[in-house]
Amino acid sequence: MGVLRNSIGNPKTVLDLGCGEGTLMQFVSDGKNWQITGIEIYKKAIDVARKRNAYCKLIQGDLLKTIKNNLKSKYDVVFFSQVIEHVTRSQGEKILDEIEKLAKKRIIVGTPRGFMEQPHEFLDGNPHQVHKSGWSIEDFTSRGYEVYGIGFWPIWSHHGLGRNANKFGIIVSNIISYLMSPFVYFFPILGAGIIAIKNKEKKND
Secondary structure, eight states: OHHHHHHHOSOSEEEEETOTTSHHHHHHTTTOOOEEEEEESOHHHHHHHTTSSSOSEEEESOHHHHHHHTOOSOEEEEEEESOGGGSOHHHHHHHHHHHHHHEEEEEEEEEEBSOOOOOGGGTTTOGGGSOOOOBOHHHHHTTTOEEEEEEEHHHHSTTOTTTSOOHHHHHHHHHHHHHHHHHHHHOGGGEEEEEEEEEHHHHHO
16 A cells, blocks of 8 residues: 555546545545546445545546546546456557556556456455456556566465465465565566556656
8 A cells, every 4th residue: 555655646636547435545645635536437336435535526437438538637647556457458458548648647557467366255246346357567568667566476366375364374474475575566576466657757858
């Protein structure tokens, strides 16, 4: 969470794609004065997000159609965390193309490294939670993103030690993951997940 918060920086405007119930954005924006617009396709999730204080505007709709047809403004930061794996490869590529036009300063994409089966208990009755694609480090570096790792692969991959461990095993897994986190961050090949960041200000310089 700290990595995500630091990666966003201190923008004025943020576009949160696939905002869900808004839990993650509420956490990372706590104490900040960001103007946040959220887009979410699932009505039950966006109804919960509306009750939070994180967003100045919420839009229910398909991500690709909404950003192509309904958004006229640009945003300092486009935040796209744990969402791209829920759309097809073709849709994901098109969304990445579109957000290049919407972001003024920075784009942040978080996703599992490679295809990861979504456990049934995580679906929570939401058909849009099914994973439909997997994304590699090279998918983002080829687009000019800097990529960092999160979640030590042997612990937090689909069949990792921390996924189905007992209480003691989870404690041990968290300790190992914490100790490995600096190595995972700088060597994303060790990560179960990746954070891809494109700093457009640096590119413009």
